[in-house]
Amino acid sequence: MPAKQSSNPAGWPQRISTFIKHLPRRTITYIKQVWQANWETNLKVPLTAIAFGLLVGGLFVLSIGKNPLAVYLAILESVFGSPRSFLDVIGQATPLVFTGLSVAFAFRTGMFNIGAEGQYMMGLLAAGIVGIKLHFLPRILLLPACLLAGTLAGGLWGAIPGWLKAKRGVHEVINTIMMNYIALYLTNTLIMSAWLKAPGYQATYEVDPKALIGRFMGTTANWGILIAAAAVAVTYYLLWRTKFGYEIRATGHNPDAAKYAGINVPRRLLSALVISGMLAGLGGAIQTLGVKRRVFQLFGFTGVGLDGVAVALIGRNHPVGVVLAALLYGVLYRSSAMIQLSTGVPRQVIGIMQACIIFFVAADEIIKLIMKHLPQRGKAA
Amino acid sequence: MDQPLPFVEMRGISKYFPGVVANDNVDLTIHRGEIHALLGENGAGKSTLMNILYGLYQPDAGEILLNGKPVQIDGPNTAINYGIGMVHQHFMLVEPFTVAENIVLGCEPRRGVWFSRRQAIAQVEAISKQYNLQVDPRARIADISVGMQQRVEILKALYRGADLLILDEPTAVLTPQEADELMQIMRQLTDAGKSVIFISHKLKEVLRSCDKVTIIRRGRKVVTMPTAGASMQELASLMVGRSVQLTVNSNPSQPGQSVLQVENLSANDARGLPALRNVSFDVREGEIVAIAGVEGNGQTELVDCLAGMRPATSGTIRLRGQTITNQNPRAVVEAGVAHIPQDRHKHGLVLDFTVAENAILRNYYQPPVASGIFVKQDEMVDYATKLVEKYDVRTPSVQTLARSLSGGNQQKIVVAREIEQQPDLLIAAQPTRGLDVGAIEFIHKQLIEQRNAGKAVLLVSLELDEILALADRILVFYEGRIAGELSRDEATEENIGLLMVGGTGKGGDGVAS
Numbered sequence: 001m002p003a004k005q006s007s008n009p010a011g012w013p014q015r016i017s018t019f020i021k022h023l024p025r026r027t028i029t030y031i032k033q034v035w036q037a038n039w040e041t042n043l044k045v046p047l048t049a050i051a052f053g054l055l056v057g058g059l060f061v062l063s064i065g066k067n068p069l070a071v072y073l074a075i076l077e078s079v080f081g082s083p084r085s086f087l088d089v090i091g092q093a094t095p096l097v098f099t100g101l102s103v104a105f106a107f108r109t110g111m112f113n114i115g116a117e118g119q120y121m122m123g124l125l126a127a128g129i130v131g132i133k134l135h136f137l138p139r140i141l142l143l144p145a146c147l148l149a150g151t152l153a154g155g156l157w158g159a160i161p162g163w164l165k166a167k168r169g170v171h172e173v174i175n176t177i178m179m180n181y182i183a184l185y186l187t188n189t190l191i192m193s194a195w196l197k198a199p200g201y202q203a204t205y206e207v208d209p210k211a212l213i214g215r216f217m218g219t220t221a222n223w224g225i226l227i228a229a230a231a232v233a234v235t236y237y238l239l240w241r242t243k244f245g246y247e248i249r250a251t252g253h254n255p256d257a258a259k260y261a262g263i264n265v266p267r268r269l270l271s272a273l274v275i276s277g278m279l280a281g282l283g284g285a286i287q288t289l290g291v292k293r294r295v296f297q298l299f300g301f302t303g304v305g306l307d308g309v310a311v312a313l314i315g316r317n318h319p320v321g322v323v324l325a326a327l328l329y330g331v332l333y334r335s336s337a338m339i340q341l342s343t344g345v346p347r348q349v350i351g352i353m354q355a356c357i358i359f360f361v362a363a364d365e366i367i368k369l370i371m372k373h374l375p376q377r378g379k380a381a
Numbered sequence: 382m383d384q385p386l387p388f389v390e391m392r393g394i395s396k397y398f399p400g401v402v403a404n405d406n407v408d409l410t411i412h413r414g415e416i417h418a419l420l421g422e423n424g425a426g427k428s429t430l431m432n433i434l435y436g437l438y439q440p441d442a443g444e445i446l447l448n449g450k451p452v453q454i455d456g457p458n459t460a461i462n463y464g465i466g467m468v469h470q471h472f473m474l475v476e477p478f479t480v481a482e483n484i485v486l487g488c489e490p491r492r493g494v495w496f497s498r499r500q501a502i503a504q505v506e507a508i509s510k511q512y513n514l515q516v517d518p519r520a521r522i523a524d525i526s527v528g529m530q531q532r533v534e535i536l537k538a539l540y541r542g543a544d545l546l547i548l549d550e551p552t553a554v555l556t557p558q559e560a561d562e563l564m565q566i567m568r569q570l571t572d573a574g575k576s577v578i579f580i581s582h583k584l585k586e587v588l589r590s591c592d593k594v595t596i597i598r599r600g601r602k603v604v605t606m607p608t609a610g611a612s613m614q615e616l617a618s619l620m621v622g623r624s625v626q627l628t629v630n631s632n633p634s635q636p637g638q639s640v641l642q643v644e645n646l647s648a649n650d651a652r653g654l655p656a657l658r659n660v661s662f663d664v665r666e667g668e669i670v671a672i673a674g675v676e677g678n679g680q681t682e683l684v685d686c687l688a689g690m691r692p693a694t695s696g697t698i699r700l701r702g703q704t705i706t707n708q709n710p711r712a713v714v715e716a717g718v719a720h721i722p723q724d725r726h727k728h729g730l731v732l733d734f735t736v737a738e739n740a741i742l743r744n745y746y747q748p749p750v751a752s753g754i755f756v757k758q759d760e761m762v763d764y765a766t767k768l769v770e771k772y773d774v775r776t777p778s779v780q781t782l783a784r785s786l787s788g789g790n791q792q793k794i795v796v797a798r799e800i801e802q803q804p805d806l807l808i809a810a811q812p813t814r815g816l817d818v819g820a821i822e823f824i825h826k827q828l829i830e831q832r833n834a835g836k837a838v839l840l841v842s843l844e845l846d847e848i849l850a851l852a853d854r855i856l857v858f859y860e861g862r863i864a865g866e867l868s869r870d871e872a873t874e875e876n877i878g879l880l881m882v883g884g885t886g887k888g889g890d891g892v893a894s
Binding site: 241242243244245246249250253254256257258259260261262264 | 688690709710711712714720722727728729730731732733734738742743745746751754755756758
């Protein structure tokens with residue numbers, strides 16, 4: 001058998017071809033293992049919730065006299081219709097990966113970071129300002145400076161409620177919501193000032209080309225996905241492989257036991273919200289540099305940070321889950337525009353589906369109940 | 382036998398959970414007017430059996446007969462309709478509501494669409510008079526003692542017409558005095574024709590207060606027998622399935638140098654009121670010093686101060702001469718103090734962490750478990766595996782969540798982790814609270830072993846039996862002071878008990894200044 005030839009250099013091509021030959025089977029086995037290991041704990045509830053969300057959305061479509069199948073087909077087409085549509089889904093999902101990670105990270109420390117929205121906006125703004133004003137820097141300095149500025153601005157927006165929580169015990173939900181409004185109006189004030197506003201635009205000047213992140217085929221997808229992938233990996237390793245992550249998770253699960261273990265709980269709360277804010281801020285920076293290219297006047301919240309809460313919820317506060325949930329949201333974002341065009345069904349139906357999915361994930365006890373009764377009914381039938 | 386028809390009969394009850402046989406063909410017969418103890422270790426299947434009787438679970442096999450007729454109990458409401466009431470170990474009371482409001486909650490007397498508070502109070506007063514269970518119907522739950530709250534729970538069941546009361550480990554939360562009162566209440570109820578199922582693993586109480594006892598081991602019924610004529614040894618052996626050593630500390634201590642010196646220590650409780658007043662004592666190598674007292678007399682505050690989890694308002698704590706007053710918990714641990722906390726769920730464990738993650742709670746940041754900024758997963762698993770094997774923690778794997786283990790095994794993780802720190806001083810705060818006989822025996826052995834290895838051990842316990850079994854010296858706390866000190870030889874249940882309630886014991890020479 002080829003296994004014997006492993007020590008022989010001439011066997012290399014054969015080993016590679018054997019490897020490739022077995023790759024599909026191995027991949028399937030691996031996926032099966034992951035599926036089985038996660039079905040009960042992580043997959044069952046979100047997947048069932050998605051199914052129910054689609055179902056309820058379909059019923060709504062039926063109730064207004066349209067064909068739900070056409071809507072489902074439109075959703076599929078908006079994803080797989082062309083390579084560009086597929087890329088656009090990824091592009092829509094990218095910022096959500098960051099805000100989802102942001103919310104999930106805070107949640108692992110036992111905090112509810114509603115402020116991903118504000119931290120994301122600060123990322124949009126700070127990256128824009130640096131990208132416009134430090135245009136004299138070479139690309140190798142300017143691009144990192146923009147990303148860093150967005151990250152730090154987001155981190156600052158997490159640090160303020162984090163400090164208030166750690167030192168004063170003020171609840172982070174209240175403070176992060178306040179910080180969202182401050183970020184919103186600060187952004188609008190600054191970009192409408194003569195310092196930043198481009199004539200004829202309700203927006204700033206364009207970011208210096210040297211600071212831009214390349215897009216794929218002109219879609220919203222851009223090289224930022226590499227940074228997103230890195231952020232997912234770093235978040236995972238930080239949480240589950242480092243002392244810091246151990247302390248973060250201990251604090252999140254049981255602050256009393258964390259204190260007993262000698263962990264400085266207030267300091268961990270503060271640092272968790274800073275990191276949470278940095279993740280959202282980095283997402284904002286990438287959105288400015290990769291997609292928007294200017295900072296636009298905001299007429300309200302962008303929704304990216306708020307949907308980050310839903311993404312973290314559906315993704316079960318796990319970095320990999322967040323990626324999958326962000327992709328789902330990417331699909332829904334993109335298809336909401338397509339549906340109205342191709343089927344005449346109002347785009348709000350997508351909002352209904354989103355709401356149902358969140359509802360069913362949040363109400364996972366209901367799902368468990370339904371799952372418990374389904375097989376019994378099957379037996380009786 | 383020619384006996385009247387039993388009130389409740391459970392026949393051949395079996396209940397399976399994935400991978401576990403919780404009940405295997407269990408029979409249980411309850412007659413009117415009897416107190417029937419259900420005795421078994423944690424995880425033996427007592428609670429499952431009672432949850433089946435109360436309608437929370439459906440049995441996979443077997444039947445339940447009520448007055449000789451088979452019934453199906455498909456939920457607590459059905460159980461209540463059949464006259465079965467349950468008082469859970471953790472009370473189900475609405476704290477801001479009054480006693481009367483809690484008792485009538487769910488079947489409130491009404492006047493029109495309005496809740497009639499006056500009628501509720503009258504009804505509660507009537508029922509409390511009928512069963513001679515005094516309560517103040519207007520008092521708020523948050524303001525009354527735990528013993529009173531339990532009384533409210535019992536009245537709640539009686540108000541709903543319960544003929545059979547299931548009491549799930551009712552004495553676990555009570556002081557010895559409150560427990561005595563509960564025994565009287567149970568007797569009054571059975572005199573009035575009610576039946577009581579008393580779930581417990583405290584042998585003494587079972588012998589003292591129950592008529593019959595059914596012992597369950599690993600999901601099977603071992604025996605049902607009258608308690609008259611049974612001995613603690615006999616019950617313990619039947620419960621665990623082997624002979625159990627109930628007293629462990631046999632050889633006298635040979636104390637060495639002083640390890641812990643506490644001088645004039647004072648501290649406040651969570652509300653900021655003085656709870657520990659000017660306490661001084663020391664603990665030496667090779668001795669177990671026990672702190673006795675009714676709960677809430679400053680023991681918790683003392684332990685918190687010693688462990689660095691509560692600031693002292695005055696006084697000093699020294700460990701081998703080194704001052705550790707008001708240090709943070711980590712500094713205290715690194716100075717050589719190990720601490721088995723009284724509430725393992727709140728402080729001792731992170732329940733949603735795995736066994737392995739809990740095992741490294743003290744040393745996750747040090748080599749060999751940590752390296753640089755990382756926690757080494759292999760080292761963590763190795764370390765935890767070593768602990769699990771050495772201390773016989775029964776867990777499917779070290780990657781199992783601590784939450785899913787039994788109380789005894791959870792506590793073994795805590796004990797293992799703390800002892801493995803090789804401390805100079807081991808503080809054990811109520812180390813066997815809520816554990817079964819097997820686990821208690823194990824933990825007592827560990828404490829004795831630590832003492833024999835020359836460590837200083839400070840034991841805080843509410844159980845006089847435990848103190849008498851283990852202690853070399855006994856300090857009795859009353860209202861935040863040391864009311865008296867007794868040596869092992871002079872201590873008896875009587876003189877400790879007297880000091881505990883503020884009397885003066887015989888051993889007057891040890892009374893603190």
